[in-house]
Amino acid sequence: MSMPQQAPVASSEFPQGMHRLKGRFSDGLHVNAAVWAPSIPSIDVHFQREDGRWAFETLPGLDGGVHHGVVGPIPAGARYGFWPTGEPLPPGPGSGPGQLLLDPYARAVEVEEAGGTGEDPVYFSVFVDESFDWDGSSRPRTPWRDTVIYEAHVKGLTKLHPGIPEELRGTYAGLAHPVMIEYLLELGVTAVELLPVHFSIDEPHLGPLGLSNYWGYNTLGFFAPHSAYATAAARAAGPAAVLAEVKSMVKALHQAGLEVILDVVYNHTAEGGKDLPTLCWRGLGDTDYYRHDGAGRYVDTTGVGNALDFSQPKVIEFALDSLRYWVEEFQIDGFRFDLAVTLGRDETNTYTPRHPFLVAVGASSALRGTKLIAEPWDVGMGGWQTGNFPQGWADWNDRFRDTARDFWLRDQASLRAGGHAGSPARLADSLAGSQNLFRHSGRTPLASINFVTAHDGFTLADLTAYDRKHNEANGEENRDGSNDNRSYNHGAEGRTENDAIIAAREQTARNLMATLLMSVGVPMITAGDELGRTQRGNNNAYCQDNELAWISWQQDAAAQRMLTATRALLRIRRRFLAGQSPAFPGRVADSALLWFNASGLPMTPADWEDPSTRVVQLMLADPDGQAGALIAVNGSIGDRKIHLPAAWILQGQGLADARATTMELAFDSADPALRRSGARFSLGESDFLTANSVAIYLCQRYVGRSTS
Known part of the structure; x- marks a missing residue:
């Protein structure tokens, strides 16, 4: 394989991943490859040539555990992966290799199915040349005190929308369609918070059940968009077209004044426990990327088999590089960090608000002005940290959620049964910005992301219609999902024809929405709640990629009443609460x-x-x-x-x-x-x-x- 006549390029001059060379060594074909794999003595890059045949080159440089060197020529759209030098290649389903180690920095990931053989699919990193014309578009930079967040799923939001062309429904382009943008503007929200759009895969147990990971909290590519949300035309045109569709979505939303916030999952990866296939990080350096105990077992603070080790500087660097990439290349306005406590655990596995990652995100010039939102808990010891993130961060306020539900649902059920209810003191603190939670850390009410529902749990309508969860469709005998829902069915479980019960449920839903939108702080509405969306009592629809979880746009009279109320409340908020002091x-x-x-x-x-x-x-x-x-x-x-x-x-x-x-x-x-x-x-x-x-x-x- 021909190579430029030059000494190996120092890794410090190039970021990790695969990047075209620039400057005097550039011929437009060769790339600098770099990957952190400190436990591997030598590593090769296997890649496809222009004619589709596979070749490989050994990376000659090794600095600080980073293997690096110039390889190529590599055409745009070529598949590639890493493998330890001299080790036998895994057999593949076709003429190429099997499961190579993915590039943690890959801009695209493609899958080759096993073709019905029962074997695992094979994933490949894809080399992408990136370019996009933003045409002067810029981030809206909506102040926190004017912000209203709308949490939505790219696919579920538009999959059933009759006003969007069928070929665009359930895609990035569908979300960018004028019909959808007009709806968001008329509703009165200012930011769309998208469930994960990083490339993700299904957990192995879902396939035999005929289910898939709909939510996407199982990331395999932290720099790669999830291609399944792109239009068929973009997927057929290749990864570069998929990236362009995502950017076009952001551009269209920005031009309408709407911000885009991404839900990101840096706490764990899709590799799961050690009994699952090695795809990337485990092969590059299991003990370097993942947190272990003294016996060599994974320390799992995420509940999904592994936890990335944020006491490791290179793991911190990896997450920061991913965040910067999405801000600089996609103009993303903010991030909601799933199980963010895991990202703030030090070498003793103890959370600290002074953790280098949390500090670095807040201090990064590239991330300056982005909205940083923590899901302030995980499943490890000391995992509940609402109110304890540093200045510059906002927290999902679960205490607000629980208090609003207690006051309007649990207390009402108790009173109607002849029991007692709580005082209004907790509700008052929530309405006033949860001072007891946030003031001690020097933060303001704008650090409180107020919510009553989220993707995880009952919808707003289901809170008023079910006393218990109904997750049988998930295939886990209703064992999954939370049992602590603080809901109240108003006298009948689920669907009813009783007009009095229906009216009472609707009124309670309006009470909850009014409490949310009139409270000091930053409100977050879950998409569909403004329409009375139901999941028929399923409070863990992570695996329901179907009409149960998609938003129905067939609006009956009840949906219209809820939409009218939500719009009215948001108009009131814009008239008055947006002008309130942030302190x-x-x-x-x-x-x-x-x-x-x-x-x-x-x-x-x-x-x-x-x-x-x-x-x-x-x-x-x-x-x-x-x-x-x-x-x-x-x-x-x-x-x-x-x-x-x-x-x-x-x-x-x-x-x-x-x-x-x-x-x-x-x-x-x-x-x-x-x-x-x-x-x-x-x-x-x-x-x-x-x-x-x-x-x-x-x-x-x-x-x-x-x-x-």
């Missing part, structure tokens, strides 16, 4: 949050401690100290009369002159047709709150304010 309130006189009881009087310590106090009012004030919005909550099972706080009481609480303030009812969860909207009240006047409801009143100067 926690200080002294009472400077506070942006004032609490009142049903009589319109300031809440007392006794009120907060009394579990029978299920009616509270929250006045959110302007940064300039004037009354802005009032949220009235009735968590009891009976109708209640309330008095809006009087002007003199607001003034006594430190607000500016409120004598001329008029409040207008903007939302009532007990009024799905919004018939009462627009009713006006002077401060101190009374109103009635229906049992189990939320009402929102806006100061007159906010009514009709532009929401653009």
